Amino acid sequence: MFVEVVCYAPYVETAHKNFIETSLLYRNKIIDDSPYDDYIPIDINEAFFGYGYLISSFPSLYDSFGKFMAGLDIESIWNTVFKKIFGESGINESVSEEMSFFDDRKFKDILSEIKIKMRDINAVISSTFVIGKAIAEDKRIKAFARISLEIKMGLLDVIEKEYANYLNWKKKLIIEYAKIMKSYFMTADRVTDINYHITSSDALWPFKVLSSEGKNIGALQRVSRLRTEEMVRRRSTLSKALSIAADMVAGASIGYVVSESPYGAIIGAVVGLIAGIARIFLE
Structure with a gap:
């Protein structure tokens, strides 16, 4: 079995080893010390309306408008x-x-x-x-x-x-009520995104630390790149001919049904031929 070993200058390998040992010390210190650990998710209803209230505790904009306009x-x-x-x-x-x-x-x-x-x-x-x-x-x-x-x-x-x-x-009251509803839903969407982002960041913190350590370990490795080629599918001559023939048959059928005469079928076949050729060229 043949194994290829890539070696570097001794001072480079020594520096890389010291770098790995230093990063290992920091990794052990911070891997369990997530900066997102103390974050408390924000309850948008409590922050916006106060403790114990939800958006459902308030009537909808339509109901409020109806109540004020009913006695107008x-x-x-x-x-x-x-x-x-x-x-x-x-x-x-x-x-x-x-x-x-x-x-x-x-x-x-x-x-x-x-x-x-x-x-x-x-x-x-x-x-x-x-x-x-x-x-x-x-x-x-x-x-x-x-x-x-x-x-x-x-x-x-x-x-x-x-x-x-x-x-x-009454008009201003409805407008202000609408503004409150708009502010709530816009703020709720933003707060939800922040809560999910910080919660996921806290869960993924150890992997983020280990990812940095992996990059440190592979610092001396050459950059490799996977080469991919996209295969382009092309029609064969037989496939093209069959496609055009199918368009001609469809055109002839439609022409005959519409005109109820052989002449309509002939005209439909010609139209189908032209459409089929055009579609082949556009592929």
């Missing part, structure tokens, strides 16, 4: 906002204060003037005095209506803003 009655929302704003006690108090200012500034002066003039003409106990007071009261009622209208008309802008804010709030 535009007219009802407008009436609710309108009554809320106009029903506030502060509005009536503002109207009362404005009327108090009106009474102090104008109405009392008007009544005093009527009384003085009626007294001058000695008509205090007459119907004219009563009519004069009624006219003054009518002016006061109209002033009250005008003041109330001005104050409440100014609230229409407030009602419109409140109405728009309410609708936008």
Whole structure:
């Protein structure tokens, strides 16, 4: 039996031996000391939602959208906002204060003037005095209506803003809910990849160390390469002829069925011949 032994210069073999012994010491130290050993897999549900909750604990986006949109009655929302704003006690108090200012500034002066003039003409106990007071009261009622209208008309802008804010709030809520769902699934996919990667790296750590040692041992070996050749399959002449003939027969059959005449079969055979030749050239 013939054995071929490849030898190197003594100083090269000595250096390689020392290198192997040194790497062996490090290998024994680190092979059981995986850097991934202390990693604790991340629970995406606990990290994202808190302890004890899962993604299934929350309604789906479709359910949430349906719940919010189910009660979306535009007219009802407008009436609710309108009554809320106009029903506030502060509005009536503002109207009362404005009327108090009106009474102090104008109405009392008007009544005093009527009384003085009626007294001058000695008509205090007459119907004219009563009519004069009624006219003054009518002016006061109209002033009250005008003041109330001005104050409440100014609230229409407030009602419109409140109405728009309410609708936008529901819209934003659905959008934010969708963003949360999107962030969860994107993060969950990434966290799962990391957990699997580190767990597999921890399991394969000894093999990674031994792989490095194997490379150290074979450091002086020549690089070998396996040469492969890809076999290309080619049709024989007989195979090509049979393939073209099969296409002609198929074309003739289809032509005859479509046209129900021999002429259709002839045309179909010609088309099949052309298609078969083209397919052979394209192979």
